[in-house]
Amino acid sequence: MTIKHIGVVGAGTMGNGIAQAYAAKGFSVTMTDVAEAALERGLATIDASLERLVKKEKLAAADKAAALGRIKASTRLADLAEVELVIEAATENLELKLGVFAELDRTVPPGTIVASNTSSISITRLAAATKRPDRVIGMHFFNPVPVMQLVELIRGLQTSDDTYARVEASAKAIGKAPIRVRNSPGFVVNRMLCPMINEAVFALAEGLATAEEIDHAMKLGANHPIGPLALCDLIGLDVELAVLNVLYEGFKDPKYRPAPLLVEMVEAGYLGRKTGRGFFTYG
Secondary structure, three states, X not given: OOOOEEEEEXXXXXXXXXXXXXXXXXXXXXXXXXXXXXXXXXXXXXXHHHHHHHHOOOOOHHHHHHHHHOEEEEOOHHHHOOOOEEEEOOOOOHHHHHXXXXXXXXXXXXXXXXXXXXXXXXXXXXXXXXXXXXXXXXXXXXXXXXXXXEEEEEEOOOOOHHHHHHHHHHHHHOOOEEEEEEOOOOOOHHHHXXXXXXXXXXXXXXXXXXXXXXXXXXXXXXXXXXXXXXXXHHHOHHHHHHHHHHHHHHHOOHHHOOOHHXXXXXXXXXXXXXXXXXXXXXX
């Protein structure tokens, strides 16, 4: 069965980006969040993102209006009753996600595929919280979702071939480049990326160089488009810490130990761009 109607749980940065990506390619989307204010912010973000494309003449005004018209916002999970695929994009917290998956399992039809946008948490464990483990899969999008092509498709131990094929087809239909990933802490990208960012935090804490110099060095010396500390600010220091903790617990390897400075900054509420302050300050 071809997927035509998508549900998204969470209207934050990743959730509204996923909703935009699917709606812009003709899919019907129901975006839910527990807070009405979060839905309003999510819709406003989508509107502004599409408007930038219109101003750059990459999207017609009529196509922008059509995309927005395909998105329904709701605070009720019950409104996901007709979707063929629902993508959970809640905060990177295992207990929270387990609760969301259990509730979705009670709410959406038995044939609906339930995916998680988790960047590190075990898909096998999330699937076990449902009565449809064969229809659970990981869909790890990258920020900003409308721009970044990569999607990691993570099969849990229980994920069926049919589930994988249908989700892969939906990702390709919105112009993404999916890769097949085995369930493992951090998957592919974050298993490599987060330790690199963490090492940059260690270097900063040790006074090896300033934040500006560390980022400048990686941009010029390694040809990175953005420095590791600025990237951490974009991802969110809390998300970086959550992924490192999953890696550390999953592999029991000290090389994944979070830098104490990263932990302290998260405790201080310096989470990066979303709070206006991380390794750099934002207006």
